[in-house]
Amino acid sequence: MRRIGMAVLALGFVSSPLLGQRSALREVGNRGAFGADFVVAEPLGEFRRNGDVAGGLSIFGVTSGGALALRIDASWMAYDAQYQSYGVSTTSQIGSIGAGPQLTLGSGAFRVYGFATMGGSLFWSNASYNSCGCSASNYLDGHTTWMRSAGGGVLLGLTAGRTPIAIDIGARGVRHDRVTYVPAGGLTQNPDGSFSARQVTTPVDMRVYQIGVSIGIR
Template sequence: MRTILSILTAAATTLAAGHAFAQNAPTPRSDERRPPSGLGAVGVHLQLTEPKGDFAANTNNGFGFGGYVMRALDANKILNLRGDFSFISYANSRRRLPLAGTGGLIQLDLRTSSNIVSVVAGPQLLGPTGTFTPYATALGGFSVFWTESTVEGSQNTNTPFASTTNSSDAVWAYGGAVGSYIQVTKGTNPVRLDLGARFLRHDDVRYLTADRIREAFQNNGTPVPVRGRADFVTYYLGVNVIAF
């Protein structure tokens, strides 16, 4: 809860500072006053996650990508509806195994990956427009945590012939994001850099860690998921394009 309050406080401070700057800045030309959302916009991101709390004690940073769509809800384009999708991989491993009955002449790769897919949506408020435009978003939806293992030939990358889902759980997700658009191009479909951070909270979820997977492999047993709260901050950098 303290993290969510910190994000909302930072958002309010950022938007207030932006409004104060806008009041003292020269009046922009008409093409500069167009909000970064337009009527509808799309964006794509590269993402880095930082686990928090108990999740940080069990996992490392994650990497992935995401995208979003946004639609204006008012005439001034200040209030928008935003929907986000993201894919994050937070643990990966590869183990070389001999195929039974071949005397070690045929080698297999056992790959295990732990991932998170999040689908969230909510209102987004935009600050004053211009070269630098801050924003704040409240988000809610769901996330799916899952771990999958595959087996493939050592020279047949990305062509597995067997796979197993070791753990899977879908839970509610909620949080918020703050960031800014930085103008790159103008014109009919302006392009802006999108730099920000998003916090998502998951109160009760089952997920596998690298340690649990290693223990199961060494003991030739079934991996036992960790269960508990899983929170993380996602830092992202991408582009925002006004579609219409």
């Protein structure tokens, strides 16, 4: 992942003198783009023993119409969901936000991009109650850590004009520094209704796949 990130940064520095020229290196719109993706994360390393395949959503914004831009993204993923008893379930989740450079190459209906971001993540678990016609959710545990990611993808144009829309398909490697979290299956409900949590402390590495839409801003 570090090599991918360094490659993105190197390409950005090499291409920056060309940004003022009229070339084929363009972003979706003159003022950038925003979008949303469905994400699926494959656990790697120590997290493979403690987590499970995670699913969720991400949103992003790219703050320039040029080849080199600032990318800001945020994501939510659930890596464990358990049914505990009648009307009671638990979920362990990861929320992340990061920012960094993005380089986009190409024009028209087919473009490729690479990026590297840094930020932070929150690992937390909660219990949800849904019975007798009422519902509630209780926060059980949470810890924060630093996050780094690097990846890339392709943009397949669907429409042009004032609001260009493209399909976004990509992948990234994500590394979280050591963090304390509840592993998959680590929450159990006690007879009195409270919960016991087993915790581990490890780095958390994942490979994240994404598909969604990117909407240009003109």
